[in-house]
Amino acid sequence: MSNPTVNTNSLGDSETKAGDPIEKIGGATATYVDQRLGSNRFLGRNLGKVFPDHWSFMLGEIALYSFIVVLLTGTYLTLFYNPSMAEVIYDGSYVPLKGVHMSDAYASTLNISFDVRGGLLIRQMHHWAALIFVAAVAVHMFRVFFTGAFRKPREFNWIVGVALTALALGAGFTGYSLPDDLLSGTGLQIIRGILQSIPLVGTWAAFLVFGGEFPGDDIIPRLYSAHILLIPGLILALITVHLMMVWTQKHTQFPGPGRTNDNVVGYPLLPVYMAKAGGFFFVVFGIIALIGGLVTINPIWIFGPYTPDQVTAGTQPDWYIGWLDGALRLMPNWESVIFGFTFSWNVLIPSVIIPGILFTGLALYPFLEAWATGDKREHNLLDRPRNAPVRTGIGVMAIVFYGILWIGGGNDIVATAFDLSINSLSWTLRIMLIIAPPIAFVITKRICLGLQRRDRDKLLHGYESGRVLRLPHGEFIEVHLPLNEKELAVISGKEDLRVLPAPAKADPDGVKNKMYPVQNLRHKLSVFFLGDNIEKPSQAEIDAGQAHAAHGAELEAPLHEYELLDQDPVGHGGVLHHPGMAKTNQEQIDQRQ
Amino acid sequence: MNDQHGTELEPTELGSTELGSTRPGYSPIAPISHRSRVTDTDPKAARRAERQVATMFMLSMVFVVLFVIAFIAIDKTTVVYIPVLGVVGASNVALGFTFGVSVFLIGAGAIQWAKKLMPDVEVVQQRHDMVSEKADENEAAANYERGKEESGFARYKIIRRTLIGALALFPIPLIVLLRDLWITPAGESPAELLSTTMWKDGMVIIPDIGYEAGKEGTADELGIRPEDIPVGGLVSALPIEIGLLKAAKPNLIERGKASIILVRMDPSEIRSQQGEGWDYNGILAFSKICTHVGCPIALYERRTHHLLCPCHQSTFDLADSGDVVFGPAARRMPQLPIGINDEGLLVAKAPFADPVGPSFWERDLT
Numbered sequence: 022m023s024n025p026t027v028n029t030n031s032l033g034d035s036e037t038k039a040g041d042p043i044e045k046i047g048g049a050t051a052t053y054v055d056q057r058l059g060s061n062r063f064l065g066r067n068l069g070k071v072f073p074d075h076w077s078f079m080l081g082e083i084a085l086y087s088f089i090v091v092l093l094t095g096t097y098l099t100l101f102y103n104p105s106m107a108e109v110i111y112d113g114s115y116v117p118l119k120g121v122h123m124s125d126a127y128a129s130t131l132n133i134s135f136d137v138r139g140g141l142l143i144r145q146m147h148h149w150a151a152l153i154f155v156a157a158v159a160v161h162m163f164r165v166f167f168t169g170a171f172r173k174p175r176e177f178n179w180i181v182g183v184a185l186t187a188l189a190l191g192a193g194f195t196g197y198s199l200p201d202d203l204l205s206g207t208g209l210q211i212i213r214g215i216l217q218s219i220p221l222v223g224t225w226a227a228f229l230v231f232g233g234e235f236p237g238d239d240i241i242p243r244l245y246s247a248h249i250l251l252i253p254g255l256i257l258a259l260i261t262v263h264l265m266m267v268w269t270q271k272h273t274q275f276p277g278p279g280r281t282n283d284n285v286v287g288y289p290l291l292p293v294y295m296a297k298a299g300g301f302f303f304v305v306f307g308i309i310a311l312i313g314g315l316v317t318i319n320p321i322w323i324f325g326p327y328t329p330d331q332v333t334a335g336t337q338p339d340w341y342i343g344w345l346d347g348a349l350r351l352m353p354n355w356e357s358v359i360f361g362f363t364f365s366w367n368v369l370i371p372s373v374i375i376p377g378i379l380f381t382g383l384a385l386y387p388f389l390e391a392w393a394t395g396d397k398r399e400h401n402l403l404d405r406p407r408n409a410p411v412r413t414g415i416g417v418m419a420i421v422f423y424g425i426l427w428i429g430g431g432n433d434i435v436a437t438a439f440d441l442s443i444n445s446l447s448w449t450l451r452i453m454l455i456i457a458p459p460i461a462f463v464i465t466k467r468i469c470l471g472l473q474r475r476d477r478d479k480l481l482h483g484y485e486s487g488r489v490l491r492l493p494h495g496e497f498i499e500v501h502l503p504l505n506e507k508e509l510a511v512i513s514g515k516e517d518l519r520v521l522p523a524p525a526k527a528d529p530d531g532v533k534n535k536m537y538p539v540q541n542l543r544h545k546l547s548v549f550f551l552g553d554n555i556e557k558p559s560q561a562e563i564d565a566g567q568a569h570a571a572h573g574a575e576l577e578a579p580l581h582e583y584e585l586l587d588q589d590p591v592g593h594g595g596v597l598h599h600p601g602m603a604k605t606n607q608e609q610i611d612q613r614q
Numbered sequence: 615m616n617d618q619h620g621t622e623l624e625p626t627e628l629g630s631t632e633l634g635s636t637r638p639g640y641s642p643i644a645p646i647s648h649r650s651r652v653t654d655t656d657p658k659a660a661r662r663a664e665r666q667v668a669t670m671f672m673l674s675m676v677f678v679v680l681f682v683i684a685f686i687a688i689d690k691t692t693v694v695y696i697p698v699l700g701v702v703g704a705s706n707v708a709l710g711f712t713f714g715v716s717v718f719l720i721g722a723g724a725i726q727w728a729k730k731l732m733p734d735v736e737v738v739q740q741r742h743d744m745v746s747e748k749a750d751e752n753e754a755a756a757n758y759e760r761g762k763e764e765s766g767f768a769r770y771k772i773i774r775r776t777l778i779g780a781l782a783l784f785p786i787p788l789i790v791l792l793r794d795l796w797i798t799p800a801g802e803s804p805a806e807l808l809s810t811t812m813w814k815d816g817m818v819i820i821p822d823i824g825y826e827a828g829k830e831g832t833a834d835e836l837g838i839r840p841e842d843i844p845v846g847g848l849v850s851a852l853p854i855e856i857g858l859l860k861a862a863k864p865n866l867i868e869r870g871k872a873s874i875i876l877v878r879m880d881p882s883e884i885r886s887q888q889g890e891g892w893d894y895n896g897i898l899a900f901s902k903i904c905t906h907v908g909c910p911i912a913l914y915e916r917r918t919h920h921l922l923c924p925c926h927q928s929t930f931d932l933a934d935s936g937d938v939v940f941g942p943a944a945r946r947m948p949q950l951p952i953g954i955n956d957e958g959l960l961v962a963k964a965p966f967a968d969p970v971g972p973s974f975w976e977r978d979l980t
């Protein structure tokens with residue numbers, strides 16, 4: 022580095038392959054770029070970057086790759102789609118709609134589906150990739166939540182992730198509306214109703230968004246620029262920030278042999294990770310293309326063009342909007358008029374206030390948990406969900422809440438399928454929405470604590486082999502075996518946090534503690550989070566427990582080969598056993614003495 | 615290079631490799647027990663894996679060729695029956711299948727290559743705390759102090775305050791510019807537009823005419839007579855003047871407000887109405903636009919006289935002033951007073967008394 026003229030180290034100059042013309046060109050290119058950008062400094066440091074491996078780390082990758090597919094297919098669609106609400110008379114290949122008046126947007130979508138070769142494939146790939154994208158983002162978020170990957174130093178990335186989730190929903194909804202078919206138009210009508218429910222500014226907001234009265238002829242072009250420019254641009258920018266943070270902070274890892282909070286164990290970027298991740302991109306891409314070719318999604322030609330006075334019954338929005346629809350359905354019909362102004366709680370609460378609270382809570386969660394537990398350390402080792410029972414319980418609670426809303430979104434379908442009255446089903450769901458999440462919390466927490474107890478037993482006594490022995494004097498015992506290297510490392514990777522001390526109301530001199538209420542709240546919260554934790558045994562206890570189990574195992578080790586011993590000589594531990602010879606190490610020791 | 619790397623794979627050596635004692639470009643091997651793969655020990659297996667990977671890449675190319683052939687050869691209107699999928703467009707299935715397989719095989723080949731032939735030994739790298747070195751932190755602080763000093767930010771109080779003020783106002787034009795998202799015609803206000811529809815006294819009621827915008831005809835040709843509506847039946851209907859709105863925009867807007875449903879029941883079954891005598895011989899007219907968030911409704915149960923919204927299941931009792939009997943809607947369905955004109959056609963007798971559709975902030979101001 023100190024001598025700028027020396028470039029012998031640049032890529033491709035390795036003596037062994039000096040003759041290969043392609044490597045020569047590659048090497049020359051690398052040098053050329055390096056002289057202008059100093060790129061080798063970056064490459065040298067990063068091509069060997071280590072990435073830990075775990076199946077759940079692929080969820081973020083799926084999100085990334087399906088987003089790339091969305092971008093590619095979307096660009097193709099822009100070449101054929103026409104974001105205009107001008108009226109046309111359809112004259113394409115789809116016979117049932119020939120001669121029907123419709124918007125240009127709808128007609129051009131029909132055109133893509135029936136007259137552009139491969140158009141339907143691209144359209145369906147785009148839709149499937151979008152569904153997979155949102156699903157992968159959501160599940161990836163669960164992974165990050167349940168493993169505590171959002172803890173210091175990764176809180177910013179969590180917030181970026183929450184913003185990405187919201188944008189993903191926005192991207193999905195704006196895209197869904199573009200074909201201007203009967204279903205998507207009904208969705209827009211609902212959006213109009215939601216906008217109108219916002220106090221003070223709602224009516225004007227609705228008129229500004231739609232360019233006047235609903236439906237008007239501005240909304241499709243407006244959604245179009247949001248869908249193809251604004252939202253994807255923001256998503257792209259945030260994904261870049263997201264990945265740069267993952268890069269500098271290095272990926273978290275699960276506890277395991279050789280893994281500590283201060284290292285990363287895994288495969289180097291070049292070649293293993295690059296081949297696996299790059300290959301996985303093509304796998305995701307290929308699967309999306311297969312699904313797009315084989316499975317119909319959003320057959321807009323069946324729904325017909327949009328007019329505000331036509332209905333299709335029993336239709337469903339895309340899965341990620343279903344919960345909002347469910348919230349709208351389950352909400353009681355409250356509305357009040359205060360000083361002549363109308364507050365439509367029945368719309369405002371489920372569609373604005375509840376999502377607002379959920380997303381705010383999500384964004385703030387890392388900070389709330391860190392405050393409540395007093396945890397200020399850096400965490401590069403992930404939690405197993407059982408080791409954070411309250412967090413896991415909260416997560417499951419949120420999923421149950423979401424799940425009930427989602428079922429609510431299909432309550433007409435559920436009611437018909439199970440022959441229930443919509444009325445009683447809705448009431449059941451309303452009540453469940455309130456009581457089921459806390460119940461789920463309690464059950465989850467219990468299960469986690471049970472698992473923690475079992476882990477503790479394993480550390481103290483080894484694992485139960487399931488083999489029951491009858492000792493010479495008639496007692497039955499179950500054989501415990503020491504844990505293997507991996508399990509031992511995983512289980513003993515648990516970290517224990519202490520409950521924060523209760524604050525004093527006043528100091529010894531009798532001066533009142535002004536911060537008492539806040540400190541006390543924090544103390545109570547830390548008890549809530551950590552109070553029931555099953556402490557991990559000390560290292561000495563673990564060692565003793567494992568040694569004990571190993572000892573017990575040693576003593577009876579060959580016994581499981583007992584039956585075989587009578588027939589053939591069996592090698593064990595370097596000793597050949599013949600009938601009559603010692604059959605266990607203990608017997609052998611006894612004999613020798 | 616490769617052969618040397620190969621020796622590093624020996625499982626026996628793994629535990630003994632010391633951290634940090636490696637060549638540039640290589641990270642230390644993690645001290646974890648490791649089992650070697652067949653392809654590490656058996657050259658034949660390794661060659662087999664090599665062939666597998668190459669085959670996948672080659673098949674990928676083949677499928678690209680098949681894709682192009684399918685694109686050209688298959689007519690876009692051809693349909694085929696495929697078990698499970700049903701009757702589907704042949705072109706779409708063929709294109710998706712060949713494209714998908716060709717892309718998938720690239721990925722599968724690369725992953726197989728990584729799994730079978732590249733080292734599967736995990737290596738270790740150290741992490742570093744995210745926090746900066748003290749020296750860097752000091753330098754940043756010193757730079758900040760210098761900047762503060764040189765700019766005089768602390769001294770020039772008035773500059774500081776006016777700058778903050780200017781920056782605070784800077785976004786206002788950007789917000790103001792959004793105002794003309796709706797170019798408001800003179801004298802129109804949202805609340806008023808939402809509260810009025812095309813219906814007025816004497817407006818002939820015509821049945822819904824589907825998607826066509828500007829169907830024209832005389833009242834006599836298009837209008838509905840009471841006897842056209844059977845007891846228990848439901849008819850979607852519009853004002854006759856909708857036909858005068860030729861352009862799609864005003865037409866759709868008016869449909870979104872003025873569309874109604876007509877139902878007929880035995881007059882003795884009507885328990886209450888929104889106005890005295892607003893029915894005509896048991897024929898009642900209600901808005902079709904749900905008062906919840908605006909879905910059009912046409913699901914009517916003749917026995918209970920319930921009107922059920924398909925969107926969120928709000929249920930209205932049409933025999934009882936259109937009141938909400940269930941669901942999230944808070945407002946009854948607005949009723950349109952009807953009667954017949956001299957030619958015996960059903961007509962509106964007055965505009966809607968209540969705004970139709972979803973509630974809004976100013977709804978109850980007037």
Ligand code: HEM
Nearest residue numbers: 078081082084085158162170178179182183185186272273
């Ligand atoms: C647009 C969608 C997203 C993409 C493309 C994406 C992509 C990725 C990728 C590839 C990784 C590294 C591998 C992994 O941990 O799976 C990652 C890590 C991460 N993601 Fe996302 N992600 C997205 C959305 C989210 C969301 C919704 C959240 C949470 C609310 C989130 C939070 C995080 C965090 C905290 C990390 C660091 C985790 C760690 O190091 O273990 N991401 N993301």
Ligand code: FES
Nearest residue numbers: 904906907923926
């Ligand atoms: S729009 Fe009718 S119930 Fe929601």
